[in-house]
Amino acid sequence: MSEVQDKPTGREAQRLRTRQRVLDAAIREFKSVGMAEADIGAIAEAAGVARGTFYFHFPAKEHVLLELEAREEARIAKELTKFLATPHDLKSALHKAIQLVLGLERRLGSVLFKELLAIHFSPARPLNDEWRDHRMIVLVVEEIERARDAGEAQIAVDPYHSAVFFLLGLYAMLTTTSTSKTLRANALDNYLITVLRSLEPR
Known part of the structure; x- marks a missing residue:
């Protein structure tokens, strides 16, 4: 019988949801203006998080x-x-x-x-x-x-x-x-x- 991997819950689930929101917002910004011109503040605002949260999940834009x-x-x-x-x-x-x-x-x-x-x-x-x-x-x-x-x-x-x-x-x-x-x-x-x-x- 194959093992069923448990879905993340609690804080880990919240962290993953936040990461996904930041990623989605960054991708939209990159599509619009390119990575070099992308505004981290605009990405954070679109994702509904603090600017520092972007860097918590992605240390640099290249990591996106x-x-x-x-x-x-x-x-x-x-x-x-x-x-x-x-x-x-x-x-x-x-x-x-x-x-x-x-x-x-x-x-x-x-x-x-x-x-x-x-x-x-x-x-x-x-x-x-x-x-x-x-x-x-x-x-x-x-x-x-x-x-x-x-x-x-x-x-x-x-x-x-x-x-x-x-x-x-x-x-x-x-x-x-x-x-x-x-x-x-x-x-x-x-x-x-x-x-x-x-x-x-x-």
């Missing part, structure tokens, strides 16, 4: 983005895991990953999405942060490994570097390509074709 990144990555990784549990090939798996990241961009808006990517690649990230801590990278690595073992990808391919190449290229394209839906869709289709060709068995 780190929390948001962890939550959003868990969300899209869960969706990709569901998809990978169904019959698929490498092309459809990578296409699904692209669609999930596009969905993230739509949810966050262009400004916040770019700032999330900036913090993701920032040298200021915790020193103990490893790629295995990022479920999305792990899933893409595992999918490329599966494709290699099934003969869909070349034997010599390194799954980790191929996954990083795919995701880095995707993030770069989303932050630099035209906002025109048609032009962007064409660019992403061509990008996926390029990635798949680089992985084709030789």
